Amino acid sequence: MTQPPRRLALPALAVVLCSLAVCLPASGQVIKIPKGLKELREPEDNPATAEKIELGKLLYFDKRLSSDDTVSCASCHSPDKGWSNGEAFATGVDGQKGGRSAPTIINSGYQRFQFWDGRADYLEGQALGPIANPIEMNLPLDEMVRKVSAIKGYAKPFEAAFGTPEVTQDRVAKAIASFERTVLSGDAPYDRYKAGDQEALSEPAKRGMKLFFGKANCSACHSGHSFTDGGFHNLGVGIKDAEPDVGRFAVSKQEGDKGSFKTPTLREIARTAPYMHDGRLKTLEEVVDYYDKGGEANPQLDEEIYALKLTAEQKADLVAFLKEGLSSEAYPDVKEPKLPE
Numbered sequence: 001m002t003q004p005p006r007r008l009a010l011p012a013l014a015v016v017l018c019s020l021a022v023c024l025p026a027s028g029q030v031i032k033i034p035k036g037l038k039e040l041r042e043p044e045d046n047p048a049t050a051e052k053i054e055l056g057k058l059l060y061f062d063k064r065l066s067s068d069d070t071v072s073c074a075s076c077h078s079p080d081k082g083w084s085n086g087e088a089f090a091t092g093v094d095g096q097k098g099g100r101s102a103p104t105i106i107n108s109g110y111q112r113f114q115f116w117d118g119r120a121d122y123l124e125g126q127a128l129g130p131i132a133n134p135i136e137m138n139l140p141l142d143e144m145v146r147k148v149s150a151i152k153g154y155a156k157p158f159e160a161a162f163g164t165p166e167v168t169q170d171r172v173a174k175a176i177a178s179f180e181r182t183v184l185s186g187d188a189p190y191d192r193y194k195a196g197d198q199e200a201l202s203e204p205a206k207r208g209m210k211l212f213f214g215k216a217n218c219s220a221c222h223s224g225h226s227f228t229d230g231g232f233h234n235l236g237v238g239i240k241d242a243e244p245d246v247g248r249f250a251v252s253k254q255e256g257d258k259g260s261f262k263t264p265t266l267r268e269i270a271r272t273a274p275y276m277h278d279g280r281l282k283t284l285e286e287v288v289d290y291y292d293k294g295g296e297a298n299p300q301l302d303e304e305i306y307a308l309k310l311t312a313e314q315k316a317d318l319v320a321f322l323k324e325g326l327s328s329e330a331y332p333d334v335k336e337p338k339l340p341e
């Protein structure tokens with residue numbers, strides 16, 4: 001026997017699955033997954049295609065998706081700023097500011113819960129929110145559809161992606177989400193070290209890595225290939241403010257979720273200062289100090305947060321690991337495309 005029977009059955013199974021319209025193309029066919037990251041599952045009704053990704057990229061960078069043509073997704077999630085915006089708070093149309101910092105969208109394709117409080121499901125469920133949001137892009141969605149339809153140059157890319165030139169809210173969301181799924185960071189010095197390259201990390205970064213997974217307890221929440229458990233935790237950030245942000249509580253209404261926020265990825269963390277949901281910590285050194293003192297006491301403080309009592313050298317090592325270990329040379333540095341007219 002040259003071929004075991006189980007392998008023969010696979011193509012047949014794929015045909016059956018596809019004909020039932022639940023065909024999930026193995027990711028990596030269209031979207032290239034960097035080393036160290038897991039397979040990326042795409043939704044059944046929105047498998048990635050090169051055409052959809054191309055269209056999504058145009059929409060992502062297009063300021064005409066805002067009421068006064070001044071703000072695009074990239075204004076707050078810019079490839080030049082770690083796919084965030086380098087500020088504590090995001091600035092939308094008319095210079096309006098919200099109360100939370102713009103998270104990076106790097107590796108957001110892996111997470112079900114979107115936003116600091118997880119109120120949106122998957123990227124498709126998130127993409128239209130900021131367009132309609134009055135303090136972000138402020139463009140009602142039916143107007144957005146009219147505006148994009150009136151740009152002649154969009155007919156071709158919509159047709160290539162979806163079969164007809166028609167612009168719909170659903171198609172805009174699917175295209176943007178498909179593009180966002182390509183914004184991945186892996187293959188960092190940490191991954192190469194893990195794969196056996198002893199030289200990939202400096203000595204301080206190696207010591208910092210041991211602390212991260214050991215005494216400093218960071219991996220209790222920043223776990224897995226993208227350094228997040230996808231869960232919500234209270235570290236006490238901003239808890240002493242006059243009106244503290246309730247975080248996940250607004251969605252779950254569970255008392256224990258007060259002041260809890262989603263664990264963010266730490267991939268490319270050196271590029272995305274300032275830190276935390278309200279951007280109050282300016283540097284990674286400040287972040288490590290914050291954890292070292294055990295966060296800010298409050299009734300909902302997560303049990304995994306406690307004083308670490310690190311030495312100055314240990315703190316520096318931890319920062320070295322975060323900066324050096326998780327910054328990839330293959331950073332997704334996408335350039336703004338030429339937009340349709």
Ligand code: HEC
Pocket residue numbers: 060071072073074075076077090091092093098100101102103104105108113114115116117123126127128130131135136137176
């Ligand atoms: C004015 C700034 C601004 C603009 C414009 C903007 N965003 Fe955001 N984005 C934010 C902020 C702030 C948050 C976090 C809000 C929260 O958690 O309540 C966010 C959250 C997200 C998240 C969730 C990431 C995560 O890890 O939870 C995604 C994905 C995202 N935005 C994509 C987009 C897309 C796509 C567009 C364009 C259609 C866009 N954003 C436009 C500021 C902006």
Ligand code: HEC
Pocket residue numbers: 104212216217218219220221222232233234235237261262263264265266269272274275276277278284287288291302304305318
């Ligand atoms: C109990 C879970 C938990 C533990 C343990 C933990 N983190 Fe976090 N981390 C989070 C959450 C949740 C946030 C967001 C909190 C917020 O904004 O209020 C966060 C935010 C961060 C940020 C800011 C990310 C950004 O994009 O703004 C960094 C950096 C970070 N953590 C590093 C670490 C390090 C280093 C350790 C170990 C010393 C650690 N974390 C331990 C859950 C945890």
